Amino acid sequence: MTEIVTAAMIVIGDEILSGRTKDRNIGHLADMMTAIGIDLKEVRIVPDEEDEIVDAVNALRARHTYVFTTGGIGPTHDDITADAVAKAFGLPCEHDAKAMALLAESYAARGIEFNEARRRMARMPRGAAHIDNPVSTAPGFRIGNVHVMAGVPSIFQAMLDNVVPTLKTGAKLLSAAVRCPHGEGTIGGPLAAIQKAHPDTIIGSYPKYADGSFWTELVVRARTPEALESARAEVEAMVAALPAR
């Protein structure tokens, strides 16, 4: 039996909660986790407030194999993620020597002053490991099972690409979709019977509404091809047996 590996995500930022910025990182992380066989089990979006970040980090790191955060690691006063994560772990938050050297070199090469605000980006909990940032140098970091990454989508995605190869991955959840031209009300009964007969699968039903009528996407998930195919075939047969519409 392959181990189940679970993850949670914390999206940090007032701008997401106010609607000013629309999150684009949750869907990307969800896709990546599914692709490598890690179950994303919970996402929390929290404001730029230290206590809220600390509480979310501590609640989720205790429950899941991995935690991923986005946002709040830039050079401005509202970037408090490094401090909050350090506090969650009871560690000092310090200017990391290696990050200071990286940033000093990068700014020197571009003739830009390495000022106090920019030095903030080198701060991380003592003992944290870097997550390389190929886009704009300032690293994310990992401490314990918590991976702290940028909120700007292109940088988040580049950092995540560097994190993924370091993760232990679980039994990949296989999935198969069956398109059903009927609304959920028609198939709710027989679908529940199929789910009951196949406890080793997770059968989801996702209502879609367009142009005045409903259709349904039925998704079977399982950890083995045999379990998947057995349930999928029954779902397909159920849909085929319904009157055409």
Place this chain on the structure above:
Amino acid sequence: MTEIVTAAMIVIGDEILSGRTKDRNIGHLADMMTAIGIDLKEVRIVPDEEDEIVDAVNALRARHTYVFTTGGIGPTHDDITADAVAKAFGLPCEHDAKAMALLAESYAARGIEFNEARRRMARMPRGAAHIDNPVSTAPGFRIGNVHVMAGVPSIFQAMLDNVVPTLKTGAKLLSAAVRCPHGEGTIGGPLAAIQKAHPDTIIGSYPKYADGSFWTELVVRARTPEALESARAEVEAMVAALPAR
């Protein structure tokens, strides 16, 4: 002093956590809350698991003026939101007589069988009030301060339009944006000084990265026009004083 009204959102559904469906409701609720002066303070995305939904509902309804949920109120076996919310309140989950009548009439008019799966959509905690669904009849509901709505975006939006006029709203958070052609590292220091001098405002700095360089959107938020304008003018002056690039 106008009352501060806060809200939290719970997005319910395995399909969001797997990445198969990309959420479109968080951004809409965030925009609506900001527009009417309610502070959205937290969002949680949870799976179709009763304990997870119960825990999220109870944690958030105790902390916020309002809780809004999306997803899991359809007719299939994985639609367990009504049961979970009833459990969170310690109430029985029953077929609501008014909802049964509405649905029976709607299906009869269309010549569709009002089967057991469809009857599931009339279930809600005892004493819940309806949230009308002008799109597809099956109502959402409110129990205590928790508003339970559909996950399909067009239905969620229509239900929310019916809920908004019933909410007490707070002091509207005014905002003004200043476009800064420099990256955050340049303005982090002076911006922190402006924030410190204007404790009655919330100044956010949102890095944008495009075509190989950074720019920054600076957003000042305040509850009075005077506080907003005072801080906004200082931010604008700070940006104007920087060397052009």
